[in-house]
Amino acid sequence: MPKKFSDEPVEYESLGRYESQEHLNLSAQRIISSSPSDHTVIFSFYDGRFQLSLAQLRYFTFLSIDISILWPWNCFLSASVYFIKKFGAGSNLSNNYSSTMMTVSTLTSFALNSYLSTKQFANFVNRIKLGCLINFSIFIILSLIELFWPTLNSGSYFTFVMLLILLSSVGTCFQQNGCMAIVNVLGPIYAQAVMVGQAIAGVLPSIALMLSNLLYPSKSDDSNGGIVIYFVATSIITLISILLLLITNRYKDDLGTDIEHESPISSQQQPSEYVPFAVLFDKLKFIVSSIFTIFVITLVFPVFASNITSVNPNWGKLTSDNIYIPFIFLVWNLGDLAGRMVCAYPQFVISSDRKLLLYSVLRFVNVPLFFFCNLSKNKGNPIVDSDLFYILLQFTFGFTNGHNLSCCFMNVANYVDDEQKEAAGGFTTIFLSLGLAAGSIFSYLFVLIIS
Incomplete structure (x- = not known):
C-alpha cells in the first residue's frame, strides 16, 4: 500500500541531497530559522501584484529541465527528413538513418540508465548539470558543422552523427536519472512538472514542423538554414534549464555544508545504504x-x-x-x-x-x-x-x-x-x-x- 502524505513540512538541504526526518528533528529549529520555505516570495514586481514563490520556481525549473531532456530526441527525430535528403534519398545511409538512430539511442539509454541506477550515492544536481552541458555542446557542434560544412554527406559523417546521437543519449540519461531522483524527494507535484515538460517538448516540434510545411511547402527541404536554427534552439533550451537549476539551487537550506560534497551533514546521520x-x-x-x-x-x-x-x-x-x-x-x-x-x-x-x-x-x-x-x-x-x-x-x-x-x-x-x-x-x-x-x-x- 502507498504511504500517506504527511502534513508535517519536510525540509531539504538542497535539490541534490535528501534530509531524513530524524536529522530534521535534531536540527529543526536551525533549519526553520535560516531556510526559505516553499511559499517564500523570491521575486515580485508591479508593487507585489505578480509574485514568484520558491515552489513555483522549482516547478518551472523541473518543467524546463524535462523539456530539455526530451527535446534533443525530438530534434534528431524531426531532422530525419533533412539527413535522409543529405545522405541521398534511396542510398544505404539514408535508408538506415532512422532505424540506426532509434537503435543507438534506445540501447544507449537502457545501458546507461541501468548503470546509473546502481550508483545511488551521487550528487544528482551535478548529474543534471553534466547532462545539460553534454547536450548543449553537441548541438552547438552540429550547428557549426551544418553552417560551415553543409555538403558533408559521407559514410564518415554518418558515423559521426550517430556518435553525437549516442553522446546525446548519454547526456539525456544523466539529466533523467538526476531529475527523477530529486523529484521523488521533493514531492509528487514536481514529478508532474517533469511529465508536463516532456509533453511540451513533444508539442512544440510538432507545431514547428506543421507550420514549416504550411508556410514554406516548397522550400522546407531546400536549405539547411532551418535545421541550423533548430539545432541552435535546442542548445538555447538546454542552457535555459541549466540557468534555472543554478538559480533554484541557491535557495537551499542553510545547514552549514557544501552540497558538492557527499559526506553526511551531521555525525548523527549515517550515510544511506545501497538499496x-x-x-x-x-x-x-x-x-x-x-x-x-x-x-x-x-x-x-x-x-x-x-x-x-x-x-x-x-x-x-x-x-x-x-x-x-x-x-x-x-x-x-x-x-x-x-x-x-x-x-x-x-x-x-x-x-x-x-x-x-x-x-x-x-x-x-x-x-x-x-x-x-x-x-x-x-x-x-x-x-x-x-x-x-x-x-x-x-x-x-x-x-x-x-x-x-x-x-x-x-x-x-x-x-x-x-x-x-x-x-x-x-x-x-x-x-x-x-x-x-x-x-x-x-x-x-x-x-x-x-x-
Whole structure:
C-alpha cells in the first residue's frame, strides 16, 4: 500500500541531497530559522501584484529541465527528413538513418540508465548539470558543422552523427536519472512538472514542423538554414534549464555544508545504504510494469500516424498529407499534454499501483480501432469514414498515455521508504528505457501488418 502524505513540512538541504526526518528533528529549529520555505516570495514586481514563490520556481525549473531532456530526441527525430535528403534519398545511409538512430539511442539509454541506477550515492544536481552541458555542446557542434560544412554527406559523417546521437543519449540519461531522483524527494507535484515538460517538448516540434510545411511547402527541404536554427534552439533550451537549476539551487537550506560534497551533514546521520534492485522491484513492481507497458503500447502510434491519411484529401491544403500527418502528431501530443496537466489536480491522480497496471494494459483497446481508419492500404475505403473519429482516437490515445504515465511517476515515492526515494528514481528510468526499446521492436510488427 502507498504511504500517506504527511502534513508535517519536510525540509531539504538542497535539490541534490535528501534530509531524513530524524536529522530534521535534531536540527529543526536551525533549519526553520535560516531556510526559505516553499511559499517564500523570491521575486515580485508591479508593487507585489505578480509574485514568484520558491515552489513555483522549482516547478518551472523541473518543467524546463524535462523539456530539455526530451527535446534533443525530438530534434534528431524531426531532422530525419533533412539527413535522409543529405545522405541521398534511396542510398544505404539514408535508408538506415532512422532505424540506426532509434537503435543507438534506445540501447544507449537502457545501458546507461541501468548503470546509473546502481550508483545511488551521487550528487544528482551535478548529474543534471553534466547532462545539460553534454547536450548543449553537441548541438552547438552540429550547428557549426551544418553552417560551415553543409555538403558533408559521407559514410564518415554518418558515423559521426550517430556518435553525437549516442553522446546525446548519454547526456539525456544523466539529466533523467538526476531529475527523477530529486523529484521523488521533493514531492509528487514536481514529478508532474517533469511529465508536463516532456509533453511540451513533444508539442512544440510538432507545431514547428506543421507550420514549416504550411508556410514554406516548397522550400522546407531546400536549405539547411532551418535545421541550423533548430539545432541552435535546442542548445538555447538546454542552457535555459541549466540557468534555472543554478538559480533554484541557491535557495537551499542553510545547514552549514557544501552540497558538492557527499559526506553526511551531521555525525548523527549515517550515510544511506545501497538499496538492492530486488527490494525496489518488490515495492514498485506494479508501477514499473505499468511504465514498461505504457511505452510498449504507445510506440505503435507513430506507425499509424504516418500511414493514415484524411478521408477528404481534396478539401485543401490542410487535408494534404504533408500537413495532415504533422497535424495528427500534434493532436496526439496535445492529448498527451492534457493528460499530464490534469494530474496537477489530486482528484484526477490514480494512487493504486494495481489500478495503474490495469489501466496501462487496457490502453491496448485503442490499437485495433486504428484499423477502422483510412490506412494507406485501405485505398480510400475505411470502415469508419470520418476524420473526426480518427482525430478523437489519437487525442484519446495521447491523453491516456500522459495521464497513466504521470500517475505512475507521481506515486513512485509513496511506495518506498524515505531513504529509498533517490534510488527509486534511477530504478524507474531502467523500465522507461526498456519500454522504449521494446516498444520500438513491437512497432515493427504493425509496420508489417499495415504495409
